[in-house]
Amino acid sequence: xQTALLPHLIWKDxxxxxxxxxxxLLLLLAQGVLIGSGFSVGPGQMLWQIAYTILAMGIxxxxxxxxxxxxxxxxxDEALVGTTAFWFTRPISRGTVLAAKVLFVVGLLVIxxxxxxxxxxxxxxxxxxxxxxxxxxxxxxxLSLIVPIAALSTLTRSFARFAIWLVSVSxxxxxxxxxxxxxxxxxxxxxxxxxxxxxxxxxxxxxxAGLCGIVGGALVIGNQxxxxxxxxxxxxxxxxxxxxxxxxxxxxxDFLKRPESAANTSTFRTDSVxxxxxxxxxxxxxxxxxSPMSDPRTSISxxxxxxxxxxxxxxxxxxxxxxxxxxxxxxxxxxxxxxxxGLPNQWWASALSEAIDGVPVLxxxxxxxEVFGQVFSLDTSIFQExxxxxxxxxxxxxxxxxxxxxxxxxxLRSGARMVDGSRHVEIATVVKQTTGCRLIxxxxxxxxxxxxxxxxxxxxxxxxxxxxxxxxxxNQAILPDQNFNFDMASTFLQATAMLVxxxxxxxxxxxxxxKEIVSVxxxxxxxxxxxxVQAESAGTLTRELTADNFVLSxxx
Amino acid sequence: xxxxxxxxxxxxxxxAQEAVRDLNLTVPQGSIFALLGPNGxxxxxxxxxxxxxxxxxxxxxxxxxxxxxxLGPTEFQRIGYVSENQELPEWxxxxxxxxxxxxxxxxxxxxxxxxxxxxxxxxxxRKLKQLSRGMKMKAALLSSLAYRPxxxxxxxxxxxxxxxxxxxxxxxxxxxxxxxxxxxxxxxHDIEEVERLVDWVGFLEKGGLxxxxxxxxxxxxxxxxxxxxxxxxVRESPPRLPHPDWLDVSVQSHALRFVExxxxxxxxxxRVQEIYPDAKEIQSSPMSLREIFVALARCPQTSTLKx
Numbered sequence: 001x002q003t004a005l006l007p008h009l010i011w012k013d014x015x016x017x018x019x020x021x022x023x024x025l026l027l028l029l030a031q032g033v034l035i036g037s038g039f040s041v042g043p044g045q046m047l048w049q050i051a052y053t054i055l056a057m058g059i060x061x062x063x064x065x066x067x068x069x070x071x072x073x074x075x076x077d078e079a080l081v082g083t084t085a086f087w088f089t090r091p092i093s094r095g096t097v098l099a100a101k102v103l104f105v106v107g108l109l110v111i112x113x114x115x116x117x118x119x120x121x122x123x124x125x126x127x128x129x130x131x132x133x134x135x136x137x138x139x140x141x142x143l144s145l146i147v148p149i150a151a152l153s154t155l156t157r158s159f160a161r162f163a164i165w166l167v168s169v170s171x172x173x174x175x176x177x178x179x180x181x182x183x184x185x186x187x188x189x190x191x192x193x194x195x196x197x198x199x200x201x202x203x204x205x206x207x208x209a210g211l212c213g214i215v216g217g218a219l220v221i222g223n224q225x226x227x228x229x230x231x232x233x234x235x236x237x238x239x240x241x242x243x244x245x246x247x248x249x250x251x252x253x254d255f256l257k258r259p260e261s262a263a264n265t266s267t268f269r270t271d272s273v274x275x276x277x278x279x280x281x282x283x284x285x286x287x288x289x290x291s292p293m294s295d296p297r298t299s300i301s302x303x304x305x306x307x308x309x310x311x312x313x314x315x316x317x318x319x320x321x322x323x324x325x326x327x328x329x330x331x332x333x334x335x336x337x338x339x340x341x342g343l344p345n346q347w348w349a350s351a352l353s354e355a356i357d358g359v360p361v362l363x364x365x366x367x368x369x370e371v372f373g374q375v376f377s378l379d380t381s382i383f384q385e386x387x388x389x390x391x392x393x394x395x396x397x398x399x400x401x402x403x404x405x406x407x408x409x410x411x412l413r414s415g416a417r418m419v420d421g422s423r424h425v426e427i428a429t430v431v432k433q434t435t436g437c438r439l440i441x442x443x444x445x446x447x448x449x450x451x452x453x454x455x456x457x458x459x460x461x462x463x464x465x466x467x468x469x470x471x472x473x474x475n476q477a478i479l480p481d482q483n484f485n486f487d488m489a490s491t492f493l494q495a496t497a498m499l500v501x502x503x504x505x506x507x508x509x510x511x512x513x514x515k516e517i518v519s520v521x522x523x524x525x526x527x528x529x530x531x532x533v534q535a536e537s538a539g540t541l542t543r544e545l546t547a548d549n550f551v552l553s554x555x556x
Numbered sequence: 557x558x559x560x561x562x563x564x565x566x567x568x569x570x571x572a573q574e575a576v577r578d579l580n581l582t583v584p585q586g587s588i589f590a591l592l593g594p595n596g597x598x599x600x601x602x603x604x605x606x607x608x609x610x611x612x613x614x615x616x617x618x619x620x621x622x623x624x625x626x627l628g629p630t631e632f633q634r635i636g637y638v639s640e641n642q643e644l645p646e647w648x649x650x651x652x653x654x655x656x657x658x659x660x661x662x663x664x665x666x667x668x669x670x671x672x673x674x675x676x677x678x679x680x681x682r683k684l685k686q687l688s689r690g691m692k693m694k695a696a697l698l699s700s701l702a703y704r705p706x707x708x709x710x711x712x713x714x715x716x717x718x719x720x721x722x723x724x725x726x727x728x729x730x731x732x733x734x735x736x737x738x739x740x741x742x743x744x745h746d747i748e749e750v751e752r753l754v755d756w757v758g759f760l761e762k763g764g765l766x767x768x769x770x771x772x773x774x775x776x777x778x779x780x781x782x783x784x785x786x787x788x789x790v791r792e793s794p795p796r797l798p799h800p801d802w803l804d805v806s807v808q809s810h811a812l813r814f815v816e817x818x819x820x821x822x823x824x825x826x827r828v829q830e831i832y833p834d835a836k837e838i839q840s841s842p843m844s845l846r847e848i849f850v851a852l853a854r855c856p857q858t859s860t861l862k863x
Contacts, residue, residue, distance in 0.1 A: 089637035090657070093628055096629075
């Protein structure tokens with residue numbers, strides 16, 4: 001490689017793309033300022049929200065489009081296709097050109113976003129530990145866009161051809177992806193549904209598919225520069241696209257899943273925890289059927305009642321393996337049970353109360369200690385045959401234990417702040433209403449793969465946590481109403497930015513299902529504070545379940 | 557004779573089509589070599605294979621003693637290549653383009669470059685994309701001359717140039733020929749222009765080499781002959797060539813006209829007398845390179861023409 005020539009070639013490239021690169025840099029800085037400044041729009045300001053959303057969504061989209069122009073411009077200046085490129089007969093080795101392009105891309109297209117994000121994180125008080133976790137994500141995000149565009153650019157000699165290729169490959173990916181997805185649904189709808197509710201698995205798949213694309217793209221680029229053998233490059237491209245799609249659809253190794261260890265019995269005594277099923281709560285419904293070729297299925301759900309769960313803990317069902325034994329001795333194992341995603345606001349009032357030093361949560365779910373979930377799955381034809389027969393249900397439940405703990409307290413006034421790790425919360429506005437009050441919170445946090453959940457799009461969910469108003473003098477606590485105040489700007493922003501500044505609107509009326517439980521007046525609010533309770537994983541446990549006289553469709 | 561370019565059974569295929577076939581070509585060092593041939597003869601493909609732009613399907617070729625498939629930066633510092641189809645970085649100004657090239661060549665002669673810029677009347681502040689085709693060719697030529705290469709390969713350099721630009725281009729080349737010890741290989745249709753420059757010539761036809769020799773020798777051995785026969789001796793063109801070395805035979809009244817490709821005054825006269833004993837008069841006239849090219853192009857390939 002001609003190392004001495006590298007600065008010369010990089011400078012030449014920079015001069016060539018300076019206008020487009022300048023535009024991209026400007027957009028990068030604008031995005032950094034927009035996200036990093038902590039500016040956010042309250043949910044009530046609809047016009048501002050629309051403007052902010054357009055900016056917050058538009059800038060990254062524009063950045064992507066500018067890259068789509070910039071990278072082909074950069075690569076095709078030393079075209080690798082055809083026989084007419086000027087540089088073929090100049091004293092520049094292919095390795096040198098490749099090195100110059102790689103240095104340009106890394107130095108000017110990969111590192112600047114990394115630096116901008118780093119600055120944004122530092123300005124916003126993100127912890128070092130979280131920054132270390134976030135930087136590979138920033139790097140991946142950059143490369144997963146840059147490498148495929150660069151790979152296609154090395155296979156084309158003009159922007160027009162590149163654009164045609166980009167559209168064609170995108171359409172092929174969509175068509176092939178649709179076929180694979182359709183095939184999966186046909187093959188097993190239940191597995192498909194179960195997988196589609198597993199957030200960390202979906203993220204793992206996306207990342208694995210993206211890495212596949214990055215590695216394959218890098219191979220195409222390397223092969224094009226070092227050998228210019230188009231056929232080999234095309235084969236690599238096709239293999240890369242196909243494998244990326246297959247990985248996206250079929251990858252099953254969930255590397256983002258937090259390791260679940262068995263519950264620590266020294267802090268969480270699980271010996272006495274038991275589970276029972278209320279046979280009268282059994283509820284049958286047709287399972288979602290996709291394939292006309294497969295037999296229709298029926299899913300059976302029921303209410304599980306947990307006993308002797310230590311104070312401050314709550315349980316979630318992760319998996320159910322069950323079998324029915326009918327009176328005639330026939331045994332019927334369950335099909336795959338599709339677990340419902342845990343509702344974000346499904347908090348056990350008893351566990352919440354324990355977390356806030358025993359202050360009762362007045363408008364909490366009275367059915368604390370109960371979980372409604374699917375217990376059995378079978379063919380509808382068998383269900384119809386045996387739906388009235390009494391049987392014994394035996395099963396094994398895999399459970400996740402969660403410990404609820406207070407992570408922050410804020411006095412009830414505008415400007416009050418709370419820091420929980422990399423999460424920064426500030427009360428923006430306190431609006432006293434006829435019954436109760438409305439709080440508008442500004443929350444700043446990192447949007448990491450490892451902590452991403454579906455509930456992140458629901459401002460009430462709070463990512464494994466919940467906000468309560470606690471009045472210790474009166475020994476009363478209340479949960480927010482289940483109003484969904486859609487914050488368009490925050491919701492869309494979370495899809496694109498790593499650092500999210502979002503508004504959360506919480507209405508505390510002190511009622512439950514429109515029935516007033518406690519009068520939240522000015523006096524009550526004067527002695528109240530806002531408390532954030534977080535659910536921390538406390539390990540896993542399994543319990544055997546036996547239910548006699550179990551009827552698939554009991555008469556109500 | 558030291559060869560700067562040598563090919564050994566070089567072949568190249570585009571799919572099923574054979575563009576170059578078993579080519580054995582030698583270009584002597586220090587020569588100005590014209591690679592001639594009709595359209596589709598394989599001239600450009602041959603030059604691309606010699607410059608390692610395309611990889612030969614079979615056979616081998618050497619440029620300055622290095623296999624063409626291994627030509628790299630070291631060799632290209634001593635090779636200049638200008639092609640009518642070459643895509644220059646058109647976003648650059650002429651000045652920026654020359655600056656860019658200068659860093660690639662340790663032997664770049666800045667004074668020589670300035671002189672050529674002036675001679676070619678190239679506007680340094682104009683972008684390449686704003687230049688006419690002729691000016692672009694001049695810029696490309698200048699960027700390939702300024703480092704004084706040992707070998708200069710020009711692929712159809714006159715194509716698309718108007719007569720004035722062509723004349724300036726050739727004048728420039730002629731002015732330089734004397735002051736550099738280099739080898740120039742030119743492929744062109746424009747034989748009259750090339751004739752002013754070259755001292756060696758190779759003739760390609762259908763991917764194969766038909767002849768390859770010094771121009772002087774070629775002009776010496778090719779003659780147009782007119783043989784006047786006794787009345788009534790010949791009325792029609794002969795169905796077969798009377799002699800394998802004779803090309804483009806035609807008959808007009810009592811005169812037989814043809815091109816002798818192995819002309820030697822005594823020997824040719826003897827041969828004519830042998831075939832046409834009633835020949836009354838034999839007149840020979842020298843031919844231009846263009847006329848030889850046309851005569852060769854009109855006649856089917858015969859192995860006897862290869863020298």
